[in-house]
Amino acid sequence: MDENIKNMLINAGVNVEEGVARFMGREAMYVKFLKKFFEDGVFAETVAAYERGDLDGVFAGVHTLKGTAGNMSLTPVYRLSCDITEEIRNDRSSAAAELIRDQIELMKQKYEEIRSIVSQIN
Numbered sequence: 613m614d615e616n617i618k619n620m621l622i623n624a625g626v627n628v629e630e631g632v633a634r635f636m637g638r639e640a641m642y643v644k645f646l647k648k649f650f651e652d653g654v655f656a657e658t659v660a661a662y663e664r665g666d667l668d669g670v671f672a673g674v675h676t677l678k679g680t681a682g683n684m685s686l687t688p689v690y691r692l693s694c695d696i697t698e699e700i701r702n703d704r705s706s707a708a709a710e711l712i713r714d715q716i717e718l719m720k721q722k723y724e725e726i727r728s729i730v731s732q733i734n
Contacts, residue, residue, distance in 0.1 A: 631685035
């Protein structure tokens, strides 16, 4: 992976060193799975579930994202997924829905920022 791309990912909150270590130091394999993360439809399905007011669908989606993002060391997506998962698990009130909306919007921004960087990897 190009040093510039690596630095951009780090600046976006990705723990690249930890992510590569999870793939036994095999950077090429980490990059392969990093690209696959942004190709699957879980994030889009999660956002769609949120937009139609399906908290069970949001919960399922962020729970999946939490695991995958954690394994890939995509720290911002992982942390937001944890927060949303716990919020839905603990509170389904209108106040919680507002907090979840803000967290979903922030996750969309971070997801897109990281996806944009990953798309530059050859």
